[in-house]
Amino acid sequence: MREERNTSVNLEQDSEPGAAQTLQTPGRSDGTRGRGISRSRKASRGRRTSEIRENAEKRDNSVSREGTKRRSGRRRISIPVILLALAVGFGAGFGTGWLKWEYERPYTVDLKAVEVPAWVEQDFIRKNIFSRPDVSLKRVNSIVIHYVANPGSTAQANRDYFDGLADQDPEAGGTSASAHFVVGLEGEVIQCIPVTEMAYAAAPRNDDTISIENCHPDDSGSFNQATYDSLVKLTACLCSQLHLTEKDVIRHYDVSGKECPKYYVEHEDEWRQFQEDVKNAMKEKSWLQEA
Missing domain, CATH: 3.40.80.10 (Peptidoglycan recognition protein-like)
Structure with missing residues (x-):
């Protein structure tokens, strides 16, 4: 009876499913129960590590896609902005006479x-x-x-x-x-x-x-x-x-x-x-x- 009580001890100390299943296994004097708990915790930590890695990869992929969208957006925006700036510059030049025709008309007249x-x-x-x-x-x-x-x-x-x-x-x-x-x-x-x-x-x-x-x-x-x-x-x-x-x-x-x-x-x-x-x-x- 004492061994049975010892076997069920600490069932609520760890909420991990793997840990609970391991503790329900009858205990042995040769330390088998201890090895079971160790393997269970290692498996649990492994699953956590795997989940963390997967979540990190998802975040990285999301950030990468967002960065690509932003960069491509900047490229799409930059071209019209440049064209608009050039148009305004040329317009101002023609309007004030600063933009000359001398680049289009060579020295053809003495x-x-x-x-x-x-x-x-x-x-x-x-x-x-x-x-x-x-x-x-x-x-x-x-x-x-x-x-x-x-x-x-x-x-x-x-x-x-x-x-x-x-x-x-x-x-x-x-x-x-x-x-x-x-x-x-x-x-x-x-x-x-x-x-x-x-x-x-x-x-x-x-x-x-x-x-x-x-x-x-x-x-x-x-x-x-x-x-x-x-x-x-x-x-x-x-x-x-x-x-x-x-x-x-x-x-x-x-x-x-x-x-x-x-x-x-x-x-x-x-x-x-x-x-x-x-x-x-x-x-x-x-x-x-x-x-």
Whole structure:
């Protein structure tokens, strides 16, 4: 009886099924019961280890799959983001004039070979840091049209203004302004700077454009017929020699957003008509006629 009680002792000490079954085996004096308990506990620990290992593998696989999803998600997201950034960058560049055409247009035109019509008076202003910096142009991608914003002033008066900027004190700073040509109220044209040099007229595109200032009789900024006709012929002459089209003729407004030339910014249809007139003049070579 005592042995039977000893056999059932500690049945509740271990809740593991294997341990309970082992303790129900009749005890022996040769230590068989002890070996049974040891094997049972080892088996139990083995099962626990196996379960822990399986759970760890499941977690690793889950993390690995999640990481793959995240990485692939990042790859999917990164490409559209990059494309969007490039699109915005290019858009900003075109809008402000910073993105030039110089990478698309090779050096096909020798600017020294460009000739101006005989009816254009060449009266170059002095070289100076404020209006004629003596910087060579490498190429010309656009012709920029301006208005002088000084109603009733003449071509000569505007030419002299540009020249007078040379008298400013370089150390004190001052105003920088100029243009390659000025078209007057009577259709006269004065060339202030050679087409081989840069003028200070259409930042940030001074280095790849030729600028033409135009006089106007009143605050509307509209050019009279004499000014308009000379401007069309001069622009057509330059475009033909520089291998440009009427679409390469732009307003100061198109470069920097400045309201210049005022009338042709406010009246888009009139501007389109001007471009069309330049196109027709290129076909007819009207600049060969006397102004």
